[in-house]
Amino acid sequence: MGKSLSIRSFVKNGVNVIFILFMLLNFALKYAHLSFINGDVLLIPVMVGLVFFLFFLKREKVFSLFVQFRLFTALTLCFTVYFIFLDPVKDESLVYLISKVLLFLLFALFMALNTDEYKQQCLKWTAVVIFLSCVYGTFSQTIDSETFRLSFGFKNANSAGTLAAIAFGIILQNKFFKRYISLPMMIYLGYVIFMTGSRAALVVFVIALFFSDLRKMPVYKYLLLLLPVLLLLPYIIPYFSDMNSSNAIARMVSSISGKESMFSNRDHAYTWGIKTFLDELMGGHGLARYGWTDPKFSSANIVSNPHNGYLGLGIMMGILFAGIFVLMMFWNYAIYLIDFFKHKKEEMRTYFFIVTSILIAAFVESYLVGINELMTSLFWCCLANIQFEYYIKSRVELHQAQKSFAHVNQ
Helix, strand or coil, X not given: CHHHHHHHHHHHHHHHHHHHHHHHHHHHCCEHHHCCCCHHHHHHHHHHHHXXXXXXXXXXXXXXXXXXXXXHHHHHHHHXXXXXXCCCXXXXXXXXXXXXXXXXXXXXXXHHHCCXXXXXXXXXXXXXXXXXXXXXXXXXXXXXXXXXXXXXXXXXXXXXXXXXXXXXXXHHHCCCCCHHHXXXXXXXHHHHHHHCCXXXXXXXXXXXXXXXXXXXXXXXXXXXXXXXXXXXXXXHHHHHCCCCCCCHHHHHHHXXXXXXXXXXXXXXXXXXXHHHHHHCCCCCCCHHHCCCCCHHHCCCCCCCCCCCHHHHHHHHHHHHHHHHHHHHHHHHHHHHHHHHHHHCCHHHHHHHHHHHHHHHHCCCCCCCCCCCCHHHHHHHHHHHHHHHHHHHHHHHHHHHHHHHHHHHHC
C-alpha cells in the first residue's frame, strides 16, 4: 500500500510540473515577445508526460481512467478508426494522433489526481498570467500584422481579446482577490477586450456575465466602472500607439448596420476552407491537415487557416467522422451542462464558462483540434475536469442508490 501511494504521489507531482510547463510554453507561443520559442518544444512535456503515465499504469487500473474520461476515450477511438481506414497521409498523421492521445492522457491525469483547491489555483494563476502579459504588452505595444489592430503583446489581436475576456470571467466568477484588487484588474481587462477590436472577445465577455451568479455578484457595478474608462479611450490610445485602431464595439456596430462584413478578413479563408472540405467530402484530407486549406483554391497558392474549428474537422476527417466527433462532443456537453444547472455545482461554473466560450468561438477560429493552440488546451483541460466531476458524482449516486435499495430489502 505504501509503495502504491508513493508511486501515485510521484506521478501526481510529475504530472503537475509537466502540465504547468506545457501550458506556459503553449502560452508563450501566442506571445509576440517570445517569438524565439518554437512549437516543437511542446514535444518535451508531452513525451515526459507519457513516462509518468507508464508509471501510473504500474499501480492503477487504466480501464477506470478510460471510463472516467469516456468522452476522451470515444474521441480517441474516432480519430483512430479514421486513421486506420481512411487517412490518406498516415505517416504525417501518426504524429498528430499520438500527440493528441498523449495530451488527452495528460489532461485526464492532471484532473483525476488533483484536488479541487489545486485546480482552482490553476484558474487563478491563468488569469494572473494573462493580466500581467497584457499589462506588459501595453507598454511595449504590438500591432496585429494582419488586421493592424492593437494586440497587447500577443501575435494576434483576437487571441489577446479572447484571453482577456476569459481572464475577466475567471476573476468575475471567483473570489480569488480582494475587491480593491479585482476591480482594477477587471477594468483593465475590459479595456483590452474592447480595444483589440475582437468581436469574438465581446461574445466571450457576454458569456462570462451569463455564467456569473448575478444574485451574488453585483455585475452592474463592474460595468459602470468600465464606462469612464471607455469614455477616456480616445485620449489614452495615442500614448500607446501611433496607429488608429477600430475597437470591438465600433466593429460590431458596423457589422450589424451592414457597413462591414461580420466576417471581414475571414471571407477568403472560409471560401478556401469550404472548397477544400468539399474536395474530399467523405474521406477528408487526413489528421495532419488540421488548420489547413488546400493552396490550389487560393488566388496565390497560399496555405491558409480555415478559421473555423468545425470546418477544420471536416477538412481533416470528412463529413462522416467529423459529424460523429462533433455529435459526441455536443451530446456529452449537453449532458454535463444539464447536470451543472440541475445540481448547482458552483465549483464548476468557470469551467463551463470557458468550454462554452470556446465552443462558440470555434465558429470563427480553429480552436478544437490544434496541438500548440492555447485555447484548444484550455478547452480540453476544462472538459477533462467536467468529465471527472460528472463521473464521480454519477458513481457516488449509484453507490448510494444501491445501498438504499439493499437496506430497504433487508
